[in-house]
Amino acid sequence: MGLLEPTREAFALLFRGDPELLQIIWLSLWLSIAAIALIAPPAIALGVLLAKRRFPGQRTLVVLAQALLSFPTVVIGLVIYLLLSRRGPLGSFELLFSPTAIVIGYMVIAFPILVVFTVSAVQGADPRVFETARSLGASRMRAALTILWEVRFGITAAIVNAFGRVVSEVGCAIMVGGNIAGLTRNMPTAIALETSKGDFAQGIALGMVLMAIALGINVVMALLQGEGGLK
Amino acid sequence: MSQVLLAAEGLQRRLGGRRVLDGISLNLERGQGYVLSGDNGSGKSTLLRVLAGLEAADAGVLRFQGEQTQLPRYPDSWRPRAVYVHQHPYLFHTSVAGNIAYGLKARGEPRERWLHKVEEAMDWAGVREVAAVPPQKLSGGEKQRVAMARAKVLTPELLLLDEPTANLDAEGRRRVMDLLARLYAEGVSVLIACHDRELIELPGVQRLHLENGKLS
Numbered sequence: 001m002g003l004l005e006p007t008r009e010a011f012a013l014l015f016r017g018d019p020e021l022l023q024i025i026w027l028s029l030w031l032s033i034a035a036i037a038l039i040a041p042p043a044i045a046l047g048v049l050l051a052k053r054r055f056p057g058q059r060t061l062v063v064l065a066q067a068l069l070s071f072p073t074v075v076i077g078l079v080i081y082l083l084l085s086r087r088g089p090l091g092s093f094e095l096l097f098s099p100t101a102i103v104i105g106y107m108v109i110a111f112p113i114l115v116v117f118t119v120s121a122v123q124g125a126d127p128r129v130f131e132t133a134r135s136l137g138a139s140r141m142r143a144a145l146t147i148l149w150e151v152r153f154g155i156t157a158a159i160v161n162a163f164g165r166v167v168s169e170v171g172c173a174i175m176v177g178g179n180i181a182g183l184t185r186n187m188p189t190a191i192a193l194e195t196s197k198g199d200f201a202q203g204i205a206l207g208m209v210l211m212a213i214a215l216g217i218n219v220v221m222a223l224l225q226g227e228g229g230l231k
Numbered sequence: 232m233s234q235v236l237l238a239a240e241g242l243q244r245r246l247g248g249r250r251v252l253d254g255i256s257l258n259l260e261r262g263q264g265y266v267l268s269g270d271n272g273s274g275k276s277t278l279l280r281v282l283a284g285l286e287a288a289d290a291g292v293l294r295f296q297g298e299q300t301q302l303p304r305y306p307d308s309w310r311p312r313a314v315y316v317h318q319h320p321y322l323f324h325t326s327v328a329g330n331i332a333y334g335l336k337a338r339g340e341p342r343e344r345w346l347h348k349v350e351e352a353m354d355w356a357g358v359r360e361v362a363a364v365p366p367q368k369l370s371g372g373e374k375q376r377v378a379m380a381r382a383k384v385l386t387p388e389l390l391l392l393d394e395p396t397a398n399l400d401a402e403g404r405r406r407v408m409d410l411l412a413r414l415y416a417e418g419v420s421v422l423i424a425c426h427d428r429e430l431i432e433l434p435g436v437q438r439l440h441l442e443n444g445k446l447s
Contacts, residue, residue, distance in 0.1 A: 136311060
């Protein structure tokens with residue numbers, strides 16, 4: 001079978017606004033945005049803390065966050081699966097194979113990305129920012145928020161990167177979400193499933209959407225770099 | 232009668248095994264201008280930063296208007312009262328007016344009050360003509376004047392200026408010198424660390440010299 005026919009069908013699905021396809025795209029975006037929105041505030045706060053404060057174990061935490069960056073997402077999925085499974089410590093919440101389980105997985109995947117990027121952005125901030133703010137009477141909290149403002153392009157890059165990582169993630173989402181149609185089937189898991197069934201049209205259509213998102217993310221990053229704010 | 236604004240006793244600061252401040256004591260009087268001279272690395276900036284609470288001294292006592300602290304503890308409430316302006320001031324990524332308003336906003340002043348003060352400070356520093364320019368694109372002299380306006384708008388009891396005329400072109404230096412002369416004339420207590428002979432020899436200014444960690 002050639003590529004031409006399924007590609008033509010893929011375009012047809014996209015332009016027709018196939019309801020199943022749209023539902024999968026919507027769910028993917030929604031779960032990714034929810035996960036980032038929930039995990040970004042604590043992860044960024046931890047990143048600022050790790051960058052600005054010296055305390056025992058601080059270096060270990062940074063190294064751990066860096067190590068988690070390269071952790072296979074399928075292993076993260078396995079750990080969350082074991083925690084959420086019926087016999088697991090969190091089994092009573094009955095979250096396995098639910099959108100919430102995927103959001104939890106995405107949060108775990110996004111967490112180290114946000115922390116490490118924030119640490120890097122804040123450490124790269126001009127040291128005069130904090131002392132200027134403090135000298136002008138800002139509280140420690142306000143001075144820390146001023147640093148975040150000054151490195152906002154770096155922080156935005158962290159958020160955009162984390163979103164890009166989770167929206168295209170497949171291993172964890174399949175394990176903890178179960179790829180249930182209409183409930184937990186998102187773009188990457190649908191591509192994997194449809195391809196295994198030999199239905200390439202939907203896979204190609206979703207692949208094109210994912211590539212468009214990836215392209216969009218890169219355009220955003222390039223624009224941020226153009227602002228000269230990326231550290 | 233002179234009134235002591237800030238008194239320091241036995242300030243000690245060690246950096247890399249070297250005594251940068253070696254038991255420094257001084258009295259700064261209200262409304263008086265001071266210049267602090269000394270070679271590069273003599274500790275002028277360190278002394279200013281210790282007085283502003285930006286750098287911890289190893290030991291010593293500070294008295295601000297009779298209120299006393301044992302260093303390295305430095306009360307937060309003293310910070311906007313003794314404002315330090317860096318040799319290469321950092322201007323936040325906001326407008327010129329936003330920079331000048333920063334300390335007033337941090338202090339929680341209502342918008343209608345700080346707006347007026349910021350306008351006045353912009354006129355005082357002569358930065359109104361560059362108000363629309365992104366702060367990062369200002370010249371060194373313009374940045375210095377914005378930073379001075381940002382500090383002065385807080386009506387601090389003591390201004391600590393670190394080499395305010397260093398690395399400026401002739402025009403930038405002249406305009407900063409004008410501001411300094413006006414600060415003196417307005418009776419603002421100022422301590423300036425500098426190498427600039429013209430600044431050091433300004434009439435009516437008390438001279439301090441820092442050498443080997445000691446004042447003379």
